[in-house]
Amino acid sequence: MSPQPQAAVGAPLSRVEGRLKVTGKALYAAEHDVKGTTYAVIVDASIGRGRIASVDTRAALAHPGVLKVIHHGNAPELPYRDNKESNNPPGRRLRVFQDDRVLFFGQPVAVVVATTLEAAQHGASLVKVHYEAAQPSTDLEKAKPDKPTPYARGDAEKGLTSAAVRLDATYRLARNHHNAMELHATIARWDGGRLTVWDKTQWVLGTQTELSTVFGLKMDSVRVISPYVGGGFGSGLRCWPHVVVAAMAARETGRPVKLVLNRRQQYFSTGFRPAYDYRLKLGSDRRGRLTALAQEIDAETSSYETFTESVLFPGQMLYSTPNVSQAYSTVPLDVNTPIYMRGPGFATASFVIESAMDELADKLGIDPIELRRRNEPSQDESTNLPFSTRRLRECYTTGAREFGWDQRRANPRSRREGDWLIGMGMAAGVYDTARMPAQAHVRLNADGTAVVDAAASDMGPGTYTSQTQVAADALGLTMRTITFRLGDSLFPPTPPHGGSMTMASVGSAVLDGCNQVRRQAVKLAVEDPQSPLHGANPEHVVVQGGRLHVDGDPARGETYQSLLSRNQRSHLEARGSFAGPAAKQRHSFYAYNATFAEVAVDATLGLVRVRRMLAVYDAGRIISPKLADSQAIGGMVGGIGQALLEHTATDRRDGRIVNANLADYLVPVNADVPSLKAIYLDGDDPEADPLGVKGLAELVMIGVAPALANAVFNATGRRIRELPITAEALL
Structure with a gap:
């Protein structure tokens, strides 16, 4: 064929929607x-x-322009049916205005609806809520954990006891918030019993499902529209209570309602990367071969x-380790529910594991890359499955060569430029190659243009462009004709826009649809006596620039337009599908990277400046190098934030951020x-999906924080085990 x-x-193409933006x-x-x-403006x-003792709305309702104030005392009772088809975690999701309980600081307790934004804002300030307050539990170190989720293979305790070299360290990672440019916003409108919402979401079908279950509607009575998302990083992966508030307010007032969270409210309302306390024990022999790993999280x-x-996976499969013990405990606190944030779980685990590997290398006097090479597994030891592709060694080699790793000085604090201590560090990264079932509708028109629909999202990675690239080549059309x-929830279903699964799944x-x-067009041509392709072997017909022709004989062919118009066909169409991964996996699927960093640390002030970074990725087939670079640079910038800057500070007295x-x-x-550079290894992963992609967007943040922490150690000799790394920690 x-x-x-x-x-x-x-091809390194520019975004098809770039001009619109x-x-x-x-x-x-x-x-x-x-x-x-x-x-609408929420009162939080x-x-x-504690509990709400009373809500005084008289001043708010008297303010010009205020139409209604809704709270638990006058809100309609909502069905809140079970919803197992979304990203809601186990538990009893927050039911807005359904009772008088306050579960966390910033919880919505009322909403003011007005004819203008200014009236709604001022009206909200006039609502007086009185509480019966209790002391909240917000301290991870003092609260009681849930029963842990365990994992074990071999005998970790015995492996640690017999190890020639041991590490035992506790790491702490601060809570991080997504802080995308676009604020979370919803416009809700009812048309009889049908609800339409325009929402900032990374999963229109998830929002549709949640609203249908909350309001007791049929799925086809809810439409969710979200053509553009101004950044998400995971914050839009579930339908948050403010969306329900907007829909409730619209139904109660009988008018469309727009609700936009302000920046402050997003810290209480749309999730976060949770804080972690993470104890790690690591053992090895004198040559650096790992004997045991134990983690209490x-x-x-x-x-x-x-x-x-997914914070456990890296410890199970990244390095060859015969004895592993893990215990992962959630700690219930009086806070709003966390949500996935770029590199979820893996970014947290990589900081701990890769920092520990660097510390072990220093103890043994082994180069950090060489230590990782010595512990490279031959298969996934957590599943005993072969890796579909795993080219970490090549990532190390390429990265070391391009970054100039041979210039690194093994002894910490041995390179200085004036007041600045200079250090280099590296870390490995890994992320699960996620795929889920997806569908897409493809329509080829008689004028030679095509329209492809899927209920996917684009929060920035370039979904519009990359999917158009796939469609263009499969249909043999140019980008501008597609x-x-x-x-839009009316389009064919797709999975959440997260987990680096969009390209593999939707793509x-x-x-398939294209x-x-x-093939429909080819079949029509070879069976049409009036076509130049009549009688040709359909397996030898290709399409290029909208023209069907025999491969190797471009003169024998015709355009889509001539074929369809002659056969009086207004269009050809099909619904493409991807079934997702097989129920029984034959391979272990991950994408990998090696990240290199150079930092300068002011010897007196403890200030850290990142001088340059480079990362090498084994991410399968790269559909769009230009978009990939955008992802890689953004991920490295996010990793700088996680490592050096981002930290949520909570007042333990009342839970206020x-x-x-x-x-x-x-x-x-x-x-x-600083200067950031990304390199992608050539190749694909045909076992993963028909496109051979492995996902990139999550991977690019993983390994950045430990690479920077390891560079700080190389510069200063100080091993920092708490993120972010602050000047105070280095003084």
Whole structure:
């Protein structure tokens, strides 16, 4: 069978929606023009735990423009049916305005709806809520953990006892918040018993499902629209209570309602990367071969839901370790529920494991890369399955060569430039190659254009562009003749836009649908006596630039337009699908990286400056190198934030987050970002999915924090086991 020419996939193309975004024509959730829109502002709890004693709304209702104030005393009772088809973790999800309980500081306790935003804001300030307050539990170190989730192989205790070299250290990682540019926003409108919402979400079908279960509606009575998302990092992976508030307010007032969370409210309302206390014990022989690994992990969750993430996997499969023991405990606190954040679980575990590997290398006097090479497994020791592809050794070699690793000085604090101590560090990274079932609808029109629909999202990685690239090559069309549409629950179902699964899952469905349509056209041509392709072997017909022809004989062919118009066909269409991974896996699927960093630390002040970074990725086939670079640079910047800046500070007295703003919660800015470079190993992973991709967006953040921490150690001789690494810790 002749392969389709590949012109778009692999090319460094600019975003197809780029012009819309830079000219302001791309509409985000709060920007849709819905006739008759009113405005809602949430009143949030000012205690961390307790009950609402009373709500005084008289002043708010007397304010000009205020239409209604809704709270637990007058809100309608909602069904809140079980919802197992979303990203809601186990537990009893927050039921807005359904009772008088306060479960965390910032919980929605009322909403003011008004004809203008200003009236709603002032009205909200006039609502007086009186509480019966109790002392909240917000300290991870003092609260009682849940029963741990265990994992074990071999005998870790015996392996540690017999180890020639041992480490025993406790690491602490601060809570992080997503802080995407676009604020979370929802516009809700009812048309009789049908609900339409324009929402900032990374999963339109998840929001549709949640709203249908909360309000007791049929799924097809709820439509969710979200064509553009201004960054998410995981914060949009579930339907948060404010979306329900907006829909409730719209139904109660009989008018469309727009609700936009302010920056402060997002710290209490849309999840976060949970804080961790993480104890690790590591043992090896004198040559650095690991003998045992033991991990005891405590992670915060809310009192009403149990959020967990994949923090155990790296310790089970990243290095060859015969004896492993793990215990992962969630710790219920009086906080809102955490959610996935870029590199979920893996980014946390990598900081601990890769810091410990660097410390072990220093103890043994072995180069950190060589230590990792000596512990490279031949298969996934957690499943005893072969790796589909695993090219970490090549990542190490390429990265060391390109970064100049041979210039690193093994002895800490041995390189100095004036007041600055210079250090180099590296770390390995790994992330699960996630795939889930997906569908896409493909329509090829008689004019030679095509439209592809899928209920996917695009929070920044470039879904519009990468899916168009796949469709262009599969249909044999140019990029400009294809329109890819997403972000509408009316489109074919797709999985959440997270976990690095969109390209593999949705892309494979797009590929399948486009292949079906192209084959329909080929079949029509070879069976049409009037076609130049009549009688040709369909397996030898390819399409390029919208023209079908015999491979090797471009003169024998015709365009889609001539074929369809002659046969009086307005279009050809098909629904493509991807079934997801097989129920019984034959391989272990992961993507990998090696990240290298150089830092300068002021010897007197303890200030850390990142001078340069480089990362090498084994991520399968790269659909769009330009988009991949955007992902890699963004991931490295995010890793700088996790390592050096981001930290949520909580007042333990009442659960208030005291730095709930971008002035006090520090994120990297231009001055913090050095020269960043990404390298992608050529190749694909045909076992993973039809496209051969392994996912990139999560992977690019994993390993950044430990690479920086290891560079700080090399510069200063100080081993910091708590994130973020602050100047105070280095003084």
